[in-house]
Amino acid sequence: MYGMCEAMPAALRVYGHPHLLTVAEAINGPDFVPYNDAIFVKQAGVGGSVAWHQDGVTHWDSPEWDEGIHGFNFQVQLYSTTPANCLWVVPGTHKQGRIDIPRRVAGNGGDEKLPDAVPLICRPGDVTAVNRQMLHGSFANSSPDHRISITMGFHRRRSVIGQRGKLNMGADQVYDEQRIFERSAVIQVAIDARRQRFPNETPFSYRPFAGLEERFRYNRETRAQVIHDYNTKDLAI
Numbered sequence: 001m002y003g004m005c006e007a008m009p010a011a012l013r014v015y016g017h018p019h020l021l022t023v024a025e026a027i028n029g030p031d032f033v034p035y036n037d038a039i040f041v042k043q044a045g046v047g048g049s050v051a052w053h054q055d056g057v058t059h060w061d062s063p064e065w066d067e068g069i070h071g072f073n074f075q076v077q078l079y080s081t082t083p084a085n086c087l088w089v090v091p092g093t094h095k096q097g098r099i100d101i102p103r104r105v106a107g108n109g110g111d112e113k114l115p116d117a118v119p120l121i122c123r124p125g126d127v128t129a130v131n132r133q134m135l136h137g138s139f140a141n142s143s144p145d146h147r148i149s150i151t152m153g154f155h156r157r158r159s160v161i162g163q164r165g166k167l168n169m170g171a172d173q174v175y176d177e178q179r180i181f182e183r184s185a186v187i188q189v190a191i192d193a194r195r196q197r198f199p200n201e202t203p204f205s206y207r208p209f210a211g212l213e214e215r216f217r218y219n220r221e222t223r224a225q226v227i228h229d230y231n232t233k234d235l236a237i
Contacts (some may be wrong), residue, residue: 001039003231004150005186010146012218012227013197014150016190018204020074023129027072028077030207033160035071035132035153036234042085042148045079047141052090052101055132057166058237059159060098067095070132070237071155077122078150084143087128087136097133101135114137121204160235167236175235183233184208185216185226193218200210 014020015037024032041047075087093099105112116137120128130136132153136229141147160180162177165173173179188209195203196218209216216222 001041002036002086003229004037004039005190005230006040006223006227009193011037011150012190013194014076015152016187016192016194018072018191020152020193021187021191021204021206023074025207027056027068027129028154028156031157032154033157033180033208033235036231036236037150037152040075040147040149040151042138042141042146044085044144044146045142047085047146049140050138052105052114052135052137054093054099054101054135054237055235058163063098065132067133068156069159071153071159072129072131073151073153074129075120075130076078076150076152077124077126077128078148079124079146081120081122081147082143083119083121084139085141085145085147086122087120087130087138089120089130090114090117090135093135094133099135104135112137117172123222136153155235155237160237163237165236173219175237179233180235181208182226183230185222186230188212188216189218189222189226192216 001007005015033227054134059065059069104114108114122128157180160178163175167173188206191203191206192213194201216226
């Protein structure tokens with residue numbers, strides 16, 4: 001489910017969580033920008049598999065490629081996860097460039113249960129952070145346990161500015177300063193939405209919107225101008 005910050009006020013407040021945004025800043029710098037967000041539902045007994053893959057399209061062949069150039073995703077778990085329903089990752093693969101996945105599976109005798117893969121087992125409220133270049137996937141959920149993951153991704157600003165949209169999110173639209181500003185405004189509105197709900201919590205200070213806090217308070221106007229259909233401005237690379 002996309003557009004969670006518009007559909008669910010509680011999800012908007014999670015998006016503005018100071019601890020999560022502090023981590024995003026530490027990884028991607030004080031001018032970090034959003035990627036997208038979604039709620040993933042893996043239904044009990046019928047949740048389909050997601051094949052091993054790496055996220056990211058734009059920078060694989062860039063001379064400036066490094067392990068963090070395609071950003072990362074948080075997942076906030078609403079329920080406990082198990083090996084049967086969780087996301088699996090292969091640690092360290094985000095540093096290896098683009099991986100020949102069919103060859104890796106073939107080298108495992110055709111078995112998709114890769115020996116170096118680990119399950120992200122969580123309790124309710126736990127948060128994982130996964131590099132988008134890391135090899136990851138999930139198996140068909142034949143268990144009686146469902147998984148619901150609030151997912152939100154973030155990029156380095158320099159990875160996004162001047163690039164063209166990929167992954168069917170604004171395909172071939174150039175991510176200029178205005179586009180990045182408009183999508184990033186959701187972060188500032190989310191920070192204020194959380195501040196209004198939790199007035200005793202110290203809100204995150206988002207550097208790109210320093211001095212613009214009054215303009216981006218959470219209210220009827222910003223819900224209409226910033227939050228409405230914000231996911232059509234996601235920054236996919």
